[in-house]
Structure formats: structure tokens, C-alpha cells
Amino acid sequence: MTLTLFRIASEKDSLMQDLTEAFVELIRRASTQLPADMERALRKARDQEEPGSAAQKALDTILKNVEMSRARSSAICQDTGTPIFTIHYPLGVSTRALADQIRRACAIATERSFLRPNAVDSLTGKNSGNNTGVDFPTVHFEEWDEEGIKVDLILKGGGCENVSTQYELPNSELGAGRDLEGVRRVVLDAVHKAQGLGCSPGVLGIAIGGDRGTSYLKSKQLLLRPVDDANEQPELAALEQRLLEETNQLGIGPMGFGGKTTVLGVKIGTLHRLPASFFVSVAYMCWANRRASMRVIGQEITYA
């Protein structure tokens, strides 16, 4: 078995410990504890909605649910989604061994009800029952120069994944050209089309450029940014701010009930593209923006 080989090969390296239980804990945290920045954003939104409105009541329920889930260590949302792991690791670590441990951790987390069995064979329709399958969970590896490893996890549910989308500019229907104004138009269109289906108020990861695949990947990675941070590039920071204001002017509101809060954060990133292609990918993340991080240096494991 891969893991046995891995242990033998790595006995001198503290990084090469079996992290399976640590991964289970990471999954538990992601599934049951909404990040503090998201909870703050939801509270702020709640206070801005009309007193007694359906929008405000929805946010009250959401906040109550966030508290209960944390206290009971139970899933915030029953759709525990696709677990998307991004791992930064130094030279010499076996990515294959880490991937094995992650898959095993997903199976254990399913047994413990932190994850719903969510991996379905696309041909037979059979649910594997333990959140492992072909390319499931999703694991991305990136080598880095830092000490130890860092793991970021996002749990992305199906409702918001189904309203995530990709545009190809120019788009004559929306009068969207190959510039930031074009990007603005298609993002507004995407949020309008999503209505409440993606469990608004959501967070948007927007990738400009790349090919279809890298563009979608980037749009999801942007969701790791804190909801209230600002883009380092002034041009993109301005567009993020403008889109945050304008998407909320659409009046879709929490759950699509109508209201002032439709989007809580907009995160934009760019990739180089082919001269012929100009993709804009919109990763729509629901209010249950479940993410958690883990840092492993030597024997020390910390979570954030």
C-alpha cells in the first residue's frame, strides 16, 4: 500500500507523519465552523435589512444556524459539497501519500457525519458512500519554498456550483467587450441569473483570462481570500467595490426573498490568456462559505 511505502521512506522527516486525523479535524472545522469574517459580514448585513422583513428573518435564521452548528459540531449545511483541497508542500514530500491520507480522512469524516456522502458515479448513479471517487475529493498540489505544509480546504455545495458560470467575451447580448466594463456586465448578468438559487447572500470569485479550465480553477481559489479584504491592484479593487455595490442594487436579497444583501464579497483575479480567448469565470459561493486552513511545521499543527 502506498502509505506503508511512504512511511518507510520518510521516517526521518517529521513532515512525513500520518496526517489523516489532522485532515479529519480540518474537515470538521470547515463543515461546522463558519469563518469569523463571514459571520461578521452576515451580522452586518442582518443589521442593514429592514426590521421584520423576510430578508432579515432569513439572516437571523442563518446566524442562529451558524451558532448552533459550531456549538454542536454539526454540519452548517447538509450539502457538504465538493471538498477542494489546495496543498502547499516543500521539496521531498510525497504528494501521493498526502492524497491517500486526504481520501481516507474524507471517508472517516463521512462516518462521523461531518460530511454527507456526496460522491456519485456519473455512469451508474451509485453513491460511493464515503466521499471518495474518481477525482473526488479535489486535491491541488503546489510546491513552495517555505517550511512545512499548508492546506486550504473549501467545501463548495452543489446549489451554488450550479449557478457558477463562464462567459466568453465579447458578448453582444450584454454589450460586453474585452475590458473591465465587459467583465462588470457579465458578472451582473451572472448574479441576476443566479437569483436566490445559490443561497444568497453569496461571495463571488471572478477570474479573468486563462483557458476554460484554469479560469474556473482560479475563480474558485479566489474564494480563499477573506471576504472583507481589498485587492492589491487598484483597478481590480475599484471594480470589486463597484460590483459589490451594484450586485446589491439588484435587490435579490437573502434567499432571493428581496432585500439589500445579495452579495457579501467580490474577489477578482487575472490570468494570461490566448489572444483569441477572453474568458470570465464566476465562482458563486453560498453564504455558507466554508473554508479552513491547516499549517503543519514539524510536529506542530495549527488551524485557522
Next chain:
Amino acid sequence: MRKLTVPISEADIRALRVGEAVSLNGVIVTARDAAHKYMIENFVKTGGNPPAAEAALYQELKKVLADGVIYHCGPVVQQTDGKWSFVAAGPTTSIREEPYQADVIAHFGVRAVIGKGGMGAQTLKACQDYGAVYLHAIGGAATFIAESVKEVLTVYKLDFGVPEAFWVIRVEDFPAVVTMDSHGGSLHELIKEQSAQKLTELIRG
């Protein structure tokens, strides 16, 4: 908040209007993508003459769905000493059942469908024709809603997978809001139109 008890009468359903908060009590059943496809293929398309292997389940479902409630939900469950319980059980996106829902409402005499995100014109018409409503639960509020699920009575078609099985559950004070009523009212249509106008302003303006 209006209290509804399953089985629900047509009169009680006709009294509901978009925007009203309700609290649901009684036995309801979860059904989502696989379950709806199954019901259409085995019960609706056969005109109520299912294949022999499905006949027993058909009788059970008829009992629970007549004047009953379907919940679009794929729960997180736990089994302790052979007994199932719901750990997390918020609604799933309902629009995926739009191709099936009207026929299922008509066939079984379903009075309410609980989900999130709303449904389309066919379901809205079925609500008018047969006296049914769409109830919106708060998406993602899974631990909160699981509190209302007091008992798992039984499960059918577990081979569809945990999320897709028919879970027959007893609920108390299950909170939801009427967003599609039996008089043609749909909050979802309204919000869609209003936001479309604003979108046009923001893009062209």
C-alpha cells in the same frame, strides 16, 4: 405564524398567500432528483400500475403523500443502535424538480412542496389546479432545521444513496415561508422581474 398539520386540507392551503410564514407539523417525506425521476417512471407514466417490484412502495407513498408534503432535502444522517436521526437537513435547490413536480403533485394529491430557490410555471400552475403551495425553507440552515425533525420513521430506496433516498420523517414546528401560492402568486417571479429591470439600468444606463 400559521400552524399547518399534515395531512393538510385543500381549504387550509387555499387560505395561504405569498409571504406568509408557516410552521409545519406531522409526517412528511424527503424526495429529490432520483426519487422524482423514479416516481415519474414507475407511478405516473404507468398510470398508477407500477411494476410488481415497486407496488408495495407505491402503496406506502400514496398514504404519506395524499394531502401530504414533499421536502426537497438530502440530509446528513446518523445511525445509532440501528436508529436513524437527522443531523443536518436544509433544503436543496428545487428548480431541478421542475420537469417532474407538477405531475407528482397531481398524481399523489400533494399539498405542499418544501425547498429553496422556488420553482417554475408548470409547478405554479399545478399549485393552482390542485390546491398546493411551495414553501421556502432557509437554504443552508441545516442544523437549525434538523432540530424540527423529531423522528425518522423509515427510509425507502436507500440504494439511491443517503441524499437521494425517501426519508419519512416526523417534524414539529418546521419553519418555512409561502413563496408560491395556489392563486398564481410567486415571489420568485416578482423578484426576477424587478431585478431584471435594475440589471438593464445598470448595464445600459
